Amino acid sequence: DSGVTQTPKHLITATGQRVTLRCSPRSGDLSVYWYQQSLDQGLQFLIQYYNGEERAKGNILERFSAQQFPDLHSELNLSSLELGDSALYFCASSGTAPDTQYFGPGTRLTVL
Amino acid sequence: AQKITQTQPGMFVQEKEAVTLDCTYDTSDPSYGLFWYKQPSSGEMIFLIYQGSYDQQNATEGRYSLNFQKARKSANLVISASQLGDSAMYFCAMRVFNAGNNRKLIWGLGTSLAVNP
Numbered sequence: 019d020s021g022v023t024q025t026p027k028h029l030i031t032a033t034g035q036r037v038t039l040r041c042s043p044r045s046g047d048l049s050v051y052w053y054q055q056s057l058d059q060g061l062q063f064l065i066q067y068y069n070g071e072e073r074a075k076g077n078i079l080e081r082f083s084a085q086q087f088p089d090l091h092s093e094l095n096l097s098s099l100e101l102g103d104s105a106l107y108f109c110a111s112s113g114t115a116p117d118t119q120y121f122g123p124g125t126r127l128t129v130l
Numbered sequence: 131a132q133k134i135t136q137t138q139p140g141m142f143v144q145e146k147e148a149v150t151l152d153c154t155y156d157t158s159d160p161s162y163g164l165f166w167y168k169q170p171s172s173g174e175m176i177f178l179i180y181q182g183s184y185d186q187q188n189a190t191e192g193r194y195s196l197n198f199q200k201a202r203k204s205a206n207l208v209i210s211a212s213q214l215g216d217s218a219m220y221f222c223a224m225r226v227f228n229a230g231n232n233r234k235l236i237w238g239l240g241t242s243l244a245v246n247p
Contacts, residue, residue, distance in 0.1 A: 020177070051235075061221065061237045074232045106173055117225065117233055118165065121175035 021045065024109050024122035032130055036097040039125045043090055043111030049073070050092040051112070051119060052084055056105040067092055099129045132157045134224050136238035143212045144246050150197070151207040151241045153222035163225040164205040165235070166196065170218040178220075181205060209243075217245045 021044035031037055043050050052064040054077075063076035067086035078084075081099075086092040096103060106126050110119040133156045143149040155164065166178040181189045181196045189196040197206040209216055222238040 020174075060239050063235065063237075066232070074228065074234060108175060110175075112233075117163070118177055118180055119235060120177055121167075123174050126173070 020120040020122065022109060022111050022120050022122035024107075024125050026125060027123065028126050028128075030128045030130065031099060033099055033101060035099050035129075036095065037099065037127065039094040039096070039107055039109075039127075041092045041094070041109030041111075041122055043092070043109075044113075044120055047111035047113050047120075048090065049112045049114075049117075050086055050090070051110040052078075052092070052094050053108040053110065054105045055108060055124075056102075061108075064094070096127070101129050103127065104129045132159075132224070132226050132236050134222050134236050134238035136222055136241050138241045139239075140242045140244070142244050142246060143209075145214060146211055148208060148210045149212055149243065151209070151220050151222075151243065153205045153207065153238060155203050155205060155222075155224045157224065157226055159226050161227070164196065164198070165223045165225065166194070166205075166207045167221045167223065168216075168218045169221065169240070170215075175221075179207070212245045214245050214247060217243060219243075 023042045025040045048069045051066045054062045064078040066074040084094045106124045108124045110121045112119045135154045162183045164181045168176045179191045179194045181198045193210045195208045219240045221240045224236045228234045
């Protein structure tokens with residue numbers, strides 16, 4: 019158990035819908051990262067937050083947004099969902115030193 | 131360009147034997163870190179081992195060791211005494227600093243390891 023929690027574990031929805039994925043980092047970790055893992059694209063970095071502020075952006079679509087709240091939990095919002103958004107979405111958290119990223123169990127999103 | 135290369139898409143090993151998973155990296159930064167993660171079929175991503183660019187000794191964690199050859203820019207994972215539970219996808223990743231001094235992880239495409247009984 020990494021100490022990072024993600025809910026829900028599975029999510030099935032239809033095209034055009036909007037969903038919210040939730041992540042709670044390990045106790046004491048200020049950084050939260052979101053990743054998308056699909057079969058054809060591997061592990062793609064989406065976005066990073068540090069103590070409530072956006073720190074880095076990766077290959078995140080404009081239909082996707084995220085935020086980190088004062089209690090450090092984070093949410094990833096996916097809207098206008100397409101079939102191609104079906105993937106495993108990971109949240110990871112890290113401290114500063116060492117800055118190892120510890121991953122949550124992931125949310126498996128299926129868009130029908 | 132900063133890049134991680136894992137040249138072995140798939141590997142087989144007999145139970146109880148040792149196996150080496152290759153990882154080469156490319157960066158011009160003097161300070162970087164190298165990580166290995168394991169992803170079993172259940173999907174979770176499990177941190178295995180870390181090596182810093184300034185570390186003099188190769189990292190070890192139980193049956194995992196990292197064969198760090200800085201001049202060759204390689205960071206191979208060695209798993210000793212393979213077990214059936216080691217069957218999984220293994221990812222090598224490199225931590226570098228991007229513009230703004232933010233940490234960034236660059237990932238390889240992974241190696242699928244199958245342990246045969």
